[in-house]
Amino acid sequence: MPKLIIHIDRGGDWAGTQWFFDSLQSQQPVPFDIIGESYYPFWHGPLSNVLNCLTNAARRYSKPVLLAETDFPWSNSTNIYGIPATPDGQVQYLATLAQVVKSVPGEQSAGICWWGSEYQTITNASLAGFDKRSFFDSTGNALPILDAMGQLVAPIRLDATLTNLNLTLSWPLSGAGLSLVNAANLPPGASWVPVTGGVWTTGRVFTATLPVSHVSSRFYRLQSN
16 A cells, blocks of 8 residues: 655754654544655754654654755855855765664665756746755756765665775665675674774765785675664
8 A cells, every 4th residue: 555644844843843743643643654754954044953853753653754855056146154165065864864764763764865956047037046956057058966966875885896905895875874894804703893994085986995905805795783
């Protein structure tokens, strides 16, 4: 059967979300399967707000939570909580948001939906700025955010490239919320510990570039926190 979603525009407002769903359950006992939230950082505050809201909602109501609406500008805006309003800034926002959503406890994250991804500038038409937050620039060319969004559903695979004495590990945005760990040997005697140091970057994929030594071998994997 189709899943029923109750969707409200309070992704950065836990107090408002709690009031709504408490009232829904106590006064109007409507059956539903998923909690949907809208979250736009320029209206609803920093990413810490949506993390708090989604985490508390999943714990209190034992329902999956879906970020049913979000977007971020590629132009026509100033920096928003340290993320620039550029095509690369859109990707940075999505990668950061993916880590927030994937960190919802109990594997209760139901995903991310981008609002107005198809918008394009139309002469003499007011689009409320959504044409500057879509997946296409003003001439109709696809922006990097399109590929990054696809990375959210890519199979999780850890790829490795060795260049001189640097090891570069990469994995898709679908691996957001997973930790990169390493061990000196494989099970049963393995002791997996988080990887620290090196250079970490976030673009359309997560990457970690680490110095390597020929003295001892290391094994790497991604694991749940």
